[in-house]
Amino acid sequence: MLQSFDALNEQAQRGDLVASYVLGMNLRHCYYVPDDNAALADKLLQASEFKDNGEALADIQQSYDYCEGVTRSERNRFYHYLERAAENGSVPAQEAIAELTPELYMAANNFAEISRDEYVEKRQRFVRQQVDFLTSAAQHGSLKAPDENNLQ
Structure with a gap:
């Protein structure tokens, strides 16, 4: 590597x-x-x-x-x-982000030491981003992404 x-x-x-x-x-x-x-x-x-x-x-x-x-x-x-x-539109990257756990995202970005409110906001922003990426991946034919009508 x-x-x-x-x-x-x-x-x-x-x-x-x-x-x-x-x-x-x-x-x-x-x-x-x-x-x-x-x-x-x-x-x-x-x-x-x-x-x-x-x-x-x-x-x-x-x-x-x-x-x-x-x-x-x-x-x-x-x-x-x-x-x-x-x-920038990479469907495999969108799928990869959608598969990450919020805990992994938070740990990898060293957000453990921030305030609780900021932690919750960053975590929620990440989850929203995952949904957005999954929606985009689905619109581009991703087999991993659920139908956009089933995204919550």
Whole structure:
């Protein structure tokens, strides 16, 4: 990921919606991956206690290797890239944002330390944005988006 990050970021900054979407989705994947060797060791230990096979451990290690070198602040910006693509009409980005939980959005944007009223307002704004993106995706033939008459 680190090898592609600069090129994708540069393309996204120039307005390339596909690059913005691809970067956003890759950073979203990396969001869940341990940041350092200590966190990796903890996650591998947890997985070994709850899984019977080595496949889960291999998947964790592979994800760690893929995301290694991508900082936590860069990983937290996945939403920024997805939002840019979604606002400019990328249906896959609109679908991806619609699938995010409000809790993930709030955590990734470091909104835990704001006042309760501001937190509620930002969360509600995000949910409204999700509905708007789903409506747009449905109008453009998205199979993931419900019929616009069923959106609440």
